[in-house]
Amino acid sequence: MALFAVAAVLLLFFTSSSSATWCVCKEGSDTILQKTLDYACGAGADCNPLHQNGPCFQPNTVRAHCNYAVNSYFQRKGQAQGSCDFAGTATVTASDPSSAGCSYPASSSAGTGTSTPSSPYSSTAGGVVGDDSDGGLINTTFFISFFSGFVIILFWCC
Numbered sequence: 311m312a313l314f315a316v317a318a319v320l321l322l323f324f325t326s327s328s329s330a331t332w333c334v335c336k337e338g339s340d341t342i343l344q345k346t347l348d349y350a351c352g353a354g355a356d357c358n359p360l361h362q363n364g365p366c367f368q369p370n371t372v373r374a375h376c377n378y379a380v381n382s383y384f385q386r387k388g389q390a391q392g393s394c395d396f397a398g399t400a401t402v403t404a405s406d407p408s409s410a411g412c413s414y415p416a417s418s419s420a421g422t423g424t425s426t427p428s429s430p431y432s433s434t435a436g437g438v439v440g441d442d443s444d445g446g447l448i449n450t451t452f453f454i455s456f457f458s459g460f461v462i463i464l465f466w467c468c
Contacts, residue, residue, distance in 0.1 A: 330416035331402050333384035333394035335376040343376040346399045355382035359412065366412035376400075377407055378414065385415045 335343050351357040357379050359366035366378045380400045387393035394402050408414045 329404075330406070331389060331404055332407055332414055332416060333381045333400050334403050334407050335373055335380055335396075335400050336398075338399055340372040342399055343372045346396045347372065347376040347379045349396065350376075350379035350383040353383060354386050355379045356386070357382065368411075369409075378412070381407065381414050385417060 335346060351360075357375075358364060360375050360378055361367060366375075368374075376399075380394065380396055384394040384400075384402075394400050406414065406416070
């Protein structure tokens, strides 16, 4: 019975633990942050929530929009090393920058895509390549299967 409890705790630990990280813009002039925002939106970030009626339009500041854009880019690149640098204008944080009505993604579940900018604040999805819209389901399924098999083996042999 104790063995089952240990296996259950391990299963819970591996499937519910999270080490979420976000990317945000550093303090800087609006001119520099606007360039960072434009780059992120043009290079694959989903900037649609920043449109005038979008959930992340408010607060309507360059810094707030820059934060959302660089984080979207960072997540779509799978939090790859260097994808939250933007020539030194952004940094990784463990503090969720989400605000009322505007949720910042903490994973690449939005998928990885290419985009063509139609304005500095928007992106229009081109062909989506390597879409990871399963939201981590594959990893969770792997851990559940692995630990279930581990528990079965322990009960079988002991």
